[in-house]
Amino acid sequence: MKRLLSKGLFLLTTCLSLTIYADSSRRIYEVWKNEQAPNQGGDWGIISAGGTPFDKNWEYNSYPIGNGYMGANIFGRVDTERVQLSDKTLHNKGIYGGGGTTGFAELFIDFNHGKVKNYRRSLNINEAIAHVSYEKDGVKYNREYFTSYPDNVMVIKLTSSQKGKLAFTVRHQIPYLGLSALSNKGDAEKSKNYFKGKNARTGQLSAQGNTLKLDGNIPMFNQNYAAEIKIIAQGGEVKAVDKSMVVANADSALILVALGTDYRLSDKLFTNPNHMKTDKSIDPKKVVAELVAKAEAKGYDALKATHLKDYQNLFKRVSVKLNSQKSELPSHLLLANYKKGQEDTYLEELMFQFGRYLLIASSREKTLPANLQGVWSQYHMTPWTGGYWHNINVQMNYWGVMNTNLAECFESYIEYFKAYVPKAKQHADAYVKKLNPSKLAKEGTGENGWIIGTSANAFNISGAGGGHSGPGTGGFTSKLLMEYYYFTQDKKFLEETGYPAMLSMSKFFSKALVPDGDLLLVKPSASPENKVRKKEQVEFIKNLPGHPGHVDKKGNYITIGCTFDQGFVWENHMDTLAGAKILSKQSPFLDQIKEEATKLDPIIIGTSGQIKEYREEEAYSDIGDPRHRHISHLCTLYPGTLINSNKPEWMKAAKKTLDLRGNKTTGWAMAHRMNCRARLKQGDEAHEAYKTFIKERTVPNLWTLHPPFQIDGNFGTMAGVAEMLIQSHEAYIEPLPALPKAWINGSYEGLVARGNFVFSAKWKEGKISYLTVTSRMGGVCRIKYTGIDGVTLKDSKDNIIKTTSNEQGHVAFSTRKGESYTFNIKSM
Numbered sequence: 001m002k003r004l005l006s007k008g009l010f011l012l013t014t015c016l017s018l019t020i021y022a023d024s025s026r027r028i029y030e031v032w033k034n035e036q037a038p039n040q041g042g043d044w045g046i047i048s049a050g051g052t053p054f055d056k057n058w059e060y061n062s063y064p065i066g067n068g069y070m071g072a073n074i075f076g077r078v079d080t081e082r083v084q085l086s087d088k089t090l091h092n093k094g095i096y097g098g099g100g101t102t103g104f105a106e107l108f109i110d111f112n113h114g115k116v117k118n119y120r121r122s123l124n125i126n127e128a129i130a131h132v133s134y135e136k137d138g139v140k141y142n143r144e145y146f147t148s149y150p151d152n153v154m155v156i157k158l159t160s161s162q163k164g165k166l167a168f169t170v171r172h173q174i175p176y177l178g179l180s181a182l183s184n185k186g187d188a189e190k191s192k193n194y195f196k197g198k199n200a201r202t203g204q205l206s207a208q209g210n211t212l213k214l215d216g217n218i219p220m221f222n223q224n225y226a227a228e229i230k231i232i233a234q235g236g237e238v239k240a241v242d243k244s245m246v247v248a249n250a251d252s253a254l255i256l257v258a259l260g261t262d263y264r265l266s267d268k269l270f271t272n273p274n275h276m277k278t279d280k281s282i283d284p285k286k287v288v289a290e291l292v293a294k295a296e297a298k299g300y301d302a303l304k305a306t307h308l309k310d311y312q313n314l315f316k317r318v319s320v321k322l323n324s325q326k327s328e329l330p331s332h333l334l335l336a337n338y339k340k341g342q343e344d345t346y347l348e349e350l351m352f353q354f355g356r357y358l359l360i361a362s363s364r365e366k367t368l369p370a371n372l373q374g375v376w377s378q379y380h381m382t383p384w385t386g387g388y389w390h391n392i393n394v395q396m397n398y399w400g401v402m403n404t405n406l407a408e409c410f411e412s413y414i415e416y417f418k419a420y421v422p423k424a425k426q427h428a429d430a431y432v433k434k435l436n437p438s439k440l441a442k443e444g445t446g447e448n449g450w451i452i453g454t455s456a457n458a459f460n461i462s463g464a465g466g467g468h469s470g471p472g473t474g475g476f477t478s479k480l481l482m483e484y485y486y487f488t489q490d491k492k493f494l495e496e497t498g499y500p501a502m503l504s505m506s507k508f509f510s511k512a513l514v515p516d517g518d519l520l521l522v523k524p525s526a527s528p529e530n531k532v533r534k535k536e537q538v539e540f541i542k543n544l545p546g547h548p549g550h551v552d553k554k555g556n557y558i559t560i561g562c563t564f565d566q567g568f569v570w571e572n573h574m575d576t577l578a579g580a581k582i583l584s585k586q587s588p589f590l591d592q593i594k595e596e597a598t599k600l601d602p603i604i605i606g607t608s609g610q611i612k613e614y615r616e617e618e619a620y621s622d623i624g625d626p627r628h629r630h631i632s633h634l635c636t637l638y639p640g641t642l643i644n645s646n647k648p649e650w651m652k653a654a655k656k657t658l659d660l661r662g663n664k665t666t667g668w669a670m671a672h673r674m675n676c677r678a679r680l681k682q683g684d685e686a687h688e689a690y691k692t693f694i695k696e697r698t699v700p701n702l703w704t705l706h707p708p709f710q711i712d713g714n715f716g717t718m719a720g721v722a723e724m725l726i727q728s729h730e731a732y733i734e735p736l737p738a739l740p741k742a743w744i745n746g747s748y749e750g751l752v753a754r755g756n757f758v759f760s761a762k763w764k765e766g767k768i769s770y771l772t773v774t775s776r777m778g779g780v781c782r783i784k785y786t787g788i789d790g791v792t793l794k795d796s797k798d799n800i801i802k803t804t805s806n807e808q809g810h811v812a813f814s815t816r817k818g819e820s821y822t823f824n825i826k827s828m
């Protein structure tokens with residue numbers, strides 16, 4: 001017994017020391033500054049700058065925390081602290097009339113501390129906790145802020161180094177509650193309309209005992225909302241005065257915040273009329289009261305422990321070192337220096353991990369997916385509605401979710417998809433009926449498939465057909481589902497959700513194709529957002545034989561068979577066929593799409609050596625903007641797979657296209673270029689796109705801009721870093737496929753490849769010195785890396801594992817679920 005016990009203890013200490021060892025090799029990443037965030041104190045008069053709302057203080061300087069349900073922006077002020085609160089489900093009419101996210105509530109905490117010493121504010125992204133600390137009159141003040149996903153509550157802990165020194169007043173506010181909130185001079189007249197009718201909101205505030213409450217309604221979707229803020233002080237007293245809570249002589253204090261609305265994700269939500277979308281069986285006032293009561297009963301220590309366990313379970317899976325030393329500079333200076341040409345790769349690493357932080361903070365199971373601004377919105381009218389834009393933006397949000405080991409963060413999109421798909425089927429019925437009636441199957445049967453167009457939000461999705469983006473948006477979306485399967489190997493998901501979705505998308509695409517000679521082309525078709533701009537282009541189009549397309553009033557060129565649409569039909573048809581093979585399905589329809597896939601002619605090289613964006617263009621930019629942000633004709637290079645290393649002439653043309661297009665573009669568009677360069681194995685060019693992105697589109701809190709703030713760039717470049725370090729979209733896994741010179745030495749742990757293989761690697765002078773694979777699901781692992789064939793492979797028990805290699809030197813071996821395999825690189 002004694003022996004057993006000591007053996008157990010030995011094992012325990014070994015495990016512990018191993019964990020500690022692994023942890024100590026990890027860096028602590030912080031976004032931090034020795035200055036407070038500037039704030040105009042909730043000046044909601046800012047309505048527009050260049051057509052979209054814009055507040056530099058919030059966008060550039062506040063620190064975002066979130067738990068998927070709610071977001072909070074922390075300013076860290078010592079006079080009046082501002083904590084700006086958001087909830088993805090809260091919508092008003094929005095900028096285009098179909099709904100849009102809108103700011104939820106404001107918390108102001110008056111400290112009146114004036115001039116202070118040793119000020120520091122930070123966002124620790126290893127823990128997802130924001131901190132503020134400083135000294136005033138010899139007393140040290142500390143604040144800690146986090147949003148817990150398991151407890152769905154925000155926690156603010158305030159302490160002072162001397163007893164009884166903590167004194168502050170908490171005020172809550174409902175933003176945009178009518179015109180009184182306006183103070184903006186020039187825009188006041190114009191902005192009146194923003195607060196009227198469906199954009200108005202009702203609301204009330206109360207303060208009782210030690211609790212602040214607010215609740216109200218936004219008429220757009222007849223949506224009720226509520227918040228509860230409880231202040232618990234140790235020592236001293238808490239007193240309600242007017243509509244605020246005054247804390248005096250306390251030693252420490254806890255502020256618990258819960259937000260809620262009567263939004264419940266379901267298919268009815270998308271098919272019901274606007275006034276019947278919310279769920280009146282939910283009482284948000286009750287919901288928030290329960291959340292706060294539970295959190296109070298649980299207590300600060302347990303809340304924090306639960307939060308850390310939950311967050312770190314996801315965050316700690318990946319570590320990356322990119323030829324860097326940890327910088328001691330505050331992050332805004334690191335960024336400022338980088339912009340001046342001191343390109344510290346530590347910032348590149350920090351940005352990568354910050355992307356993972358933001359994804360965990362804004363996309364969790366049972367919350368809505370991350371929107372254009374993640375989970376954060378301070379505006380009455382959020383830019384582009386803060387919605388889900390399906391011609392690249394929402395997909396980009398999830399490009400990196402799998403390879404950066406955060407598969408669980410994609411579950412929110414899967415749930416959203418399941419809820420909107422009945423509406424997407426109605427859109428497909430309407431599309432085929434209007435645009436290709438001879439192919440219409442009986443409406444309501446699902447036989448016309450499903451389609452989603454560009455714009456969508458928590459309450460509505462659009463259909464496709466006409467306008468600035470072709471129906472390729474549907475294939476762009478279904479791609480995410482197939483990738484989820486490839487990475488997780490979750491067959492149940494494939495059987496129940498992924499495969500039916502792709503099969504149904506293939507049904508839709510079959511009906512969107514029309515014969516053209518021997519080919520099948522999507523009609524109508526449009527390359528997302530690219531417009532005809534010059535007279536010469538209009539002339540060129542007019543003179544095209546057969547007049548395949550026309551320019552609409554907005555300058556969109558609506559035509560037939562754009563590369564974007566053809567490409568996504570190909571991708572989806574092939575994914576459907578791959579899914580059918582895995583699930584052993586057969587049907588005449590599968591034979592039909594196999595045949596269709598051969599008639600798509602999706603990639604054509606033009607006279608400039610470019611991949612054509614339009615079939616009818618000859619030289620580059622005969623049609624469309626030569627510098628356009630969208631590179632939709634390269635979507636089959638990334639995230640698709642049609643353009644790959646088996647087609648060197650297409651790879652060459654893709655490089656040419658990117659060279660011609662250039663990197664001068666919006667934030668997310670730089671991220672797409674970065675990923676494309678990675679797929680082209682152009683490590684230095686991918687890195688160049690990343691550098692341009694950091695220099696031109698990154699702001700001091702490390703959020704990134706379109707401009708204005710749009711989170712897809714953060715997520716897209718996060719995906720790009722991983723894509724440079726590991727790829728698995730061809731028949732094998734390739735570690736370090738696009739390593740730039742700047743990352744000549746480095747390491748990573750925990751990046752995921754398709755097949756659910758988890759990789760860790762170290763490299764020196766650009767060459768791998770250590771490589772290990774953990775198999776999560778079993779199966780055959782195939783690796784491409786120069787010189788790897790013949791290298792001894794061992795499992796975790798030091799058994800030598802048999803490998804086979806093919807003519808190209810790719811190595812393959814069978815794996816057991818849960819087992820790790822290490823290459824003895826020294827023998828290379």
Ligand code: FUC
Pocket residue numbers: 372384389391393529629666668706710
């Ligand atoms: C797409 C892009 C725009 C912007 C918007 C939210 O329409 O073309 O640049 O990102 O989405």
